[in-house]
Amino acid sequence: xxxxIITIGDELLIGQVVDTNSAWMAERLNEVGIELYQITSVHDxxxxxxxxxxxxxxxxxxVFTTGGLxxxxxxxxxxxxxxxxxxxxxxxxxxxxxxxxxxKDRPDVLNRLTATQWLVPACAEILxxxxxxxxxxxxxxxxxxxxSMPGVPYEMKIAMxxxxxxxxxxxxxxxxxxxxNPKSQILHRTLQVTGIPESALAILLENFENSMPEGLHxxxxxxxxxxxxxxxxxxxxxxxxxxxxxxxxxxxxxxxMIAETGDPLEVLVGKILTERHQTIATAExxxxxxLASLLSKHPGSSAFYYGSIIxxxxxxKTHLLDVPEEIIKTHGVVSEEVVIKMANAVRKQLxxxxxxxxxxxxxxxxxxxxxxVGTVWxxxxxxxxxxxxxxxxxxxxxxxxxxxxxxxxxxxxxRI
Amino acid sequence: xxxxIITIGDELLIGQVVDTNSAWMAERLNEVGIELYQITSVHDxxxxxxxxxxxxxxxxxxVFTTGGLxxxxxxxxxxxxxxxxxxxxxxxxxxxxxxxxxxKDRPDVLNRLTATQWLVPACAEILxxxxxxxxxxxxxxxxxxxxSMPGVPYEMKIAMxxxxxxxxxxxxxxxxxxxxNPKSQILHRTLQVTGIPESALAILLENFENSMPEGLHxxxxxxxxxxxxxxxxxxxxxxxxxxxxxxxxxxxxxxxMIAETGDPLEVLVGKILTERHQTIATAExxxxxxLASLLSKHPGSSAFYYGSIIxxxxxxKTHLLDVPEEIIKTHGVVSEEVVIKMANAVRKQLxxxxxxxxxxxxxxxxxxxxxxVGTVWxxxxxxxxxxxxxxxxxxxxxxxxxxxxxxxxxxxxxRI
Numbered sequence: 089x090x091x092x093i094i095t096i097g098d099e100l101l102i103g104q105v106v107d108t109n110s111a112w113m114a115e116r117l118n119e120v121g122i123e124l125y126q127i128t129s130v131h132d133x134x135x136x137x138x139x140x141x142x143x144x145x146x147x148x149x150x151v152f153t154t155g156g157l158x159x160x161x162x163x164x165x166x167x168x169x170x171x172x173x174x175x176x177x178x179x180x181x182x183x184x185x186x187x188x189x190x191x192k193d194r195p196d197v198l199n200r201l202t203a204t205q206w207l208v209p210a211c212a213e214i215l216x217x218x219x220x221x222x223x224x225x226x227x228x229x230x231x232x233x234x235x236s237m238p239g240v241p242y243e244m245k246i247a248m249x250x251x252x253x254x255x256x257x258x259x260x261x262x263x264x265x266x267x268x269n270p271k272s273q274i275l276h277r278t279l280q281v282t283g284i285p286e287s288a289l290a291i292l293l294e295n296f297e298n299s300m301p302e303g304l305h306x307x308x309x310x311x312x313x314x315x316x317x318x319x320x321x322x323x324x325x326x327x328x329x330x331x332x333x334x335x336x337x338x339x340x341x342x343x344x345m346i347a348e349t350g351d352p353l354e355v356l357v358g359k360i361l362t363e364r365h366q367t368i369a370t371a372e373x374x375x376x377x378x379l380a381s382l383l384s385k386h387p388g389s390s391a392f393y394y395g396s397i398i399x400x401x402x403x404x405k406t407h408l409l410d411v412p413e414e415i416i417k418t419h420g421v422v423s424e425e426v427v428i429k430m431a432n433a434v435r436k437q438l439x440x441x442x443x444x445x446x447x448x449x450x451x452x453x454x455x456x457x458x459x460x461v462g463t464v465w466x467x468x469x470x471x472x473x474x475x476x477x478x479x480x481x482x483x484x485x486x487x488x489x490x491x492x493x494x495x496x497x498x499x500x501x502x503r504i
Numbered sequence: 505x506x507x508x509i510i511t512i513g514d515e516l517l518i519g520q521v522v523d524t525n526s527a528w529m530a531e532r533l534n535e536v537g538i539e540l541y542q543i544t545s546v547h548d549x550x551x552x553x554x555x556x557x558x559x560x561x562x563x564x565x566x567v568f569t570t571g572g573l574x575x576x577x578x579x580x581x582x583x584x585x586x587x588x589x590x591x592x593x594x595x596x597x598x599x600x601x602x603x604x605x606x607x608k609d610r611p612d613v614l615n616r617l618t619a620t621q622w623l624v625p626a627c628a629e630i631l632x633x634x635x636x637x638x639x640x641x642x643x644x645x646x647x648x649x650x651x652s653m654p655g656v657p658y659e660m661k662i663a664m665x666x667x668x669x670x671x672x673x674x675x676x677x678x679x680x681x682x683x684x685n686p687k688s689q690i691l692h693r694t695l696q697v698t699g700i701p702e703s704a705l706a707i708l709l710e711n712f713e714n715s716m717p718e719g720l721h722x723x724x725x726x727x728x729x730x731x732x733x734x735x736x737x738x739x740x741x742x743x744x745x746x747x748x749x750x751x752x753x754x755x756x757x758x759x760x761m762i763a764e765t766g767d768p769l770e771v772l773v774g775k776i777l778t779e780r781h782q783t784i785a786t787a788e789x790x791x792x793x794x795l796a797s798l799l800s801k802h803p804g805s806s807a808f809y810y811g812s813i814i815x816x817x818x819x820x821k822t823h824l825l826d827v828p829e830e831i832i833k834t835h836g837v838v839s840e841e842v843v844i845k846m847a848n849a850v851r852k853q854l855x856x857x858x859x860x861x862x863x864x865x866x867x868x869x870x871x872x873x874x875x876x877v878g879t880v881w882x883x884x885x886x887x888x889x890x891x892x893x894x895x896x897x898x899x900x901x902x903x904x905x906x907x908x909x910x911x912x913x914x915x916x917x918x919r920i
């Protein structure tokens with residue numbers, strides 16, 4: 089079963105919006121065993137959309153489109169699909185009732201433009217968009233399917249989970265897949281390593297890769313100082329067989345492995361702390377709240393994450409984090425002495441089991457010969473004492489703070 | 505001059521990586537007057553890559569590819585391009601010297617796999633990749649060009665800015681563009697409004713839109729409670745003419761306009777505060793550091809952003825933010841009384857001109873009938889006093905915290 093995604097919207101092609109929908113959809117499709125072959129981003133332009141539809145239908149069983157379903161003039165997807173499938177628009181009374189109910193307290197939304205949202209192509213099956221006014225449309229194209237969803241990420245996700253995926257799964261038995269062997273399972277297993285260059289890792293794994301059977305594939309995904317190693321099986325291998333290969337991969341990389349899954353490090357930290365009923369706080373300077381934001385990102389984080397003192401300005405370090413001005417003067421604000429003080433102070437103040445403190449030069453300005461942009465000190469305070477490390481994390485502001493967060497989490501994982 | 509982007513990598517099609525490169529490249533291309541027609545994401549698969557190249561060359565003057573240039577086995581882009589252009593690999597001594605210099609202190613990186621990075625297609629022009637080992641390759645295909653870059657965002661950005669874009673601009677005079685009229689300028693102007701539904705805004709702007717000349721286009725981009733209105737000119741209009749239309753758009757939307765540019769709100773806040781030598785701090789509960797992270801994201805933020813007290817756990821609110829337990833018991837932690845205390849306390853402690861405090865229920869758990877998931881109280885403390893507002897921001901965790909940050913910044917912009 090092979091799918092393609094077409095994302096529709098000028099905003100994608102002038103860089104005003106990053107397409108986060110496709111990655112989310114890709115992950116879900118892979119999870120339910122549907123191979124995603126291609127993602128195509130096109131303009132809000134009828135001819136362009138139709139060309140992309142022709143091409144996608146020449147390769148895939150299912151085509152997903154996102155975007156272009158708003159009530160405004162620049163959104164044309166519904167009209168183009170209507171034309172493409174040779175249909176015409178009709179009023180859908182169920183959609184109308186839903187929209188009138190959705191906005192019953194918002195007379196300013198229930199206007200004549202919103203009313204165009206309950207016009208739908210006569211040939212389409214309409215699924216319920218619980219959270220918005222754009223109808224979810226499914227079109228049959230011979231044995232192939234097209235599902236059209238809004239581009240707003242929250243709406244798309246709910247549509248996909250609650251309506252589109254269940255619908256597609258109910259159809260799979262009848263459709264004739266043109267992709268890879270439908271009997272074969274897609275299986276992905278990922279682990280994470282750090283402290284070894286990608287090329288050295290590939291040399292370490294050369295024999296392993298050369299002995300892999302047909303249909304098994306190893307991918308290297310380096311990011312922010314961590315390499316994710318993904319073992320993918322598109323063949324006839326059973327789950328147990330893939331697990332055997334994955335076990336061997338773990339054995340070979342054991343000296344560098346920091347996680348046996350591809351989960352973000354903050355999720356792994358959260359799982360361990362929650363299980364042990366332990367807590368964490370941060371004292372951040374250069375990372376400016378990014379680490380706090382990661383630790384509080386996922387549901388359930390209030391079980392282990394207590395809070396942070398973000399001391400972007402030095403006055404906050406001296407007033408709230410007990411860093412004596414003397415120490416800043418002598419050693420500089422980016423120093424082992426300062427981050428250790430910060431980590432200890434926040435641990436005392438917030439009364440948590442663990443803390444992490446960061447201080448560094450994110451750039452573009454503020455660097456010196458001795459401490460160039462990218463220099464970051466990180467300290468970890470634990471029930472067994474406090475220690476710190478110095479890192480050099482590159483030259484670009486975002487890169488420096490992203491990598492600092494990853495280093496902070498890797499260092500924590502080693503210490504808990 | 506028309507371009508397309510092909511992003512290469514299985515990780516994009518299984519959802520392991522969000523493609524942020526394309527939006528960045530799209531923005532830069534538009535800025536230099538190159539129209540981006542399509543973005544296509546394909547697998548690390550020779551046949552798939554070649555098909556995508558054929559299709560892109562049938563539509564565009566310039567094709568950019570990113571990804572697949574690492575030294576490991578799963579990266580095949582260089583080999584595929586070499587074959588596609590009927591060439592063969594040769595040693596490039598300049599690339600070799602560069603790589604040997606880049607890793608002179610890293611003998612673990614200078615191994616035989618890294619050595620394959622200085623093999624390049626004989627027919628390609630090689631530009632310098634200052635920060636990595638993957639060669640930047642430019643191929644000539646009749647009057648068309650292909651530029652191949654690494655997929656690592658930091659490397660791609662430096663490559664594009666320092667090498668690829670200057671190279672392309674030096675070639676533009678000789679190439680024969682097949683896209684839109686090369687004499688026409690691409691101009692984008694954006695403003696931001698809030699407090700009006702998208703459909704009501706479109707009705708308000710109906711006459712305006714109907715009277716726009718050929719080549720002028722208005723797009724609505726709603727996100728997190730804010731609508732960006734983008735006026736794009738692909739035609740023969742001069743900058744002054746586009747400005748006239750934009751001025752009229754500003755006049756029509758004046759009651760809802762919060763910004764005359766498309767800049768992120770935290771950038772606008774930063775500009776105003778820096779100009780006035782004023783400062784800000786935050787006290788965050790439900791946003792967990794996201795607001796701090798936004799305020800410290802951009803270069804120069806240390807001029808106005810002092811820091812934050814993130815009180816995810818209630819103990820932090822009572823100990824560090826002077827919120828009496830009694831108030832939490834009586835009014836609940838998500839209440840006007842609590843956020844006002846938080847905003848005032850952090851203003852006093854960090855000694856800034858402005859502060860923002862947030863407390864809400866991000867979900868998925870923690871909601872009640874009286875205060876459902878999505879309820880967020882936000883307070884702003886200013887030299888003229890402290891005030892608070894209550895918002896209902898949806899049902900999904902990420903949506904709630906993203907929208908809360910935008911509401912917090914909109915509220916601040918109204919108060920400074």
